Amino acid sequence: MDTTTFSALAEPNRLHIVELLRYGPLTVGEIAERVGIRQPQASKHLRVLLEAGLVEVQVVANRRIYRLRQEPFQELNEWLETYRALWQERFDALDRYLQKLQAEDKQSKE
Template sequence: MNAVTFSALAEPHRFQIVELLLEQPLTVGEIATRLDIRQPQASKHLRVLSDAGVVEMQAVANRRICRLRPEPFQDLDGWLSTYRHLWEDRFDQLDTYLQQLQQTDQDSGVPRTGPTESTPDE
């Protein structure tokens, strides 16, 4: 996994730009307008994203169309997949524990109240 990608995405405006570009390619001006920032600021953030390989820009007349590149996100997904088994194992352990609790409650005949249920006042 490339740490440059993480660094580029760590800044909130750059992360928001990526979120916008998920929907469709946009011009620098459209990005600036949607984020309510000045165009030079948008250009600066896009330069960082471009240098990190996250965004590519295409010149069309006097406009620059920005779009996401899939490769950095594929790399990110590959890196995260090495950790998925940890999450899945922990969820499996939690599921087993909850099933054991439920079985214990059923065996004892004691109704279990959840956090949203309340017991009547006596």
């Protein structure tokens, strides 16, 4: 797993931008307005996301339209899936243990 993705997403404004782009492409101005930052700041954050490979840009006349790239998020999901499986096994084991304790407690009260 490339740590560049985590570094790019660690900054709150960039994470907010990614959340906005989940719903579709936006221009730099639209992003700046919705995040509540100035356009030069939005451009700097978008440059980091672009260099990390998380977004792509389409130039239309004098506008830059940004959209999310699927591949890095699919890679992140696959990486996280290994941890989901591990935690699911642990939660299942905890559930079995708690059920056993409850059954023992119920038997001791009878």
